[in-house]
Amino acid sequence: MLEQLLGSVQAHCYKQWSVKLYTEKIPNNIEIPSMYFPPPSTNDDDFSKDAFSKLYTQRVLCRMSSDTAALLKAEEIADSIRKNGHCVPILNEDGTETGKTLQFSRISANIIADYTAQITMIFEVQDYYEE
Numbered sequence: 001m002l003e004q005l006l007g008s009v010q011a012h013c014y015k016q017w018s019v020k021l022y023t024e025k026i027p028n029n030i031e032i033p034s035m036y037f038p039p040p041s042t043n044d045d046d047f048s049k050d051a052f053s054k055l056y057t058q059r060v061l062c063r064m065s066s067d068t069a070a071l072l073k074a075e076e077i078a079d080s081i082r083k084n085g086h087c088v089p090i091l092n093e094d095g096t097e098t099g100k101t102l103q104f105s106r107i108s109a110n111i112i113a114d115y116t117a118q119i120t121m122i123f124e125v126q127d128y129y130e131e
Contacts, residue, residue: 002040002056005090006037008089008091009037009060010023016080017035017073019033019035020034022034022037023036030063031063034063035061036060036061037060037061042057043055051126053124053125054127055124056122056123058122060074062117067111067115078108078121081107085103087103088102104122
């Protein structure tokens with residue numbers, strides 16, 4: 001399930017900006033422009049007697065030839081999600097839409113290094129206890 005959600009986020013970002021994508025370690029000779037999707041971080045959220053929630057933080061690094069260009073591109077991608085109700089469509093493995101969406105509770109963009117802006121997106125996933 002998480003792989004499907006992360007793939008859907010990557011597909012949405014790529015649709016907005018068709019550049020080289022990195023999902024593993026960043027190589028020393030990274031292409032500019034490019035995007036990097038590090039693994040998400042996770043935190044516990046609310047829980048009940050039947051279910052629990054996890055908050056995922058997905059970061060996307062946008063590399064450009066200048067700080068300003070990187071931030072503008074990150075904002076453009078973030079705005080494409082904001083304008084869609086803070087949602088991206090969830091995709092099947094073949095790229096078709098499932099009819100469901102992944103909603104983000106928070107989206108931000110900022111410069112984190114030379115020529116690099118970061119989009120930070122937070123979303124919640126609920127799961128049920130095993131019986």
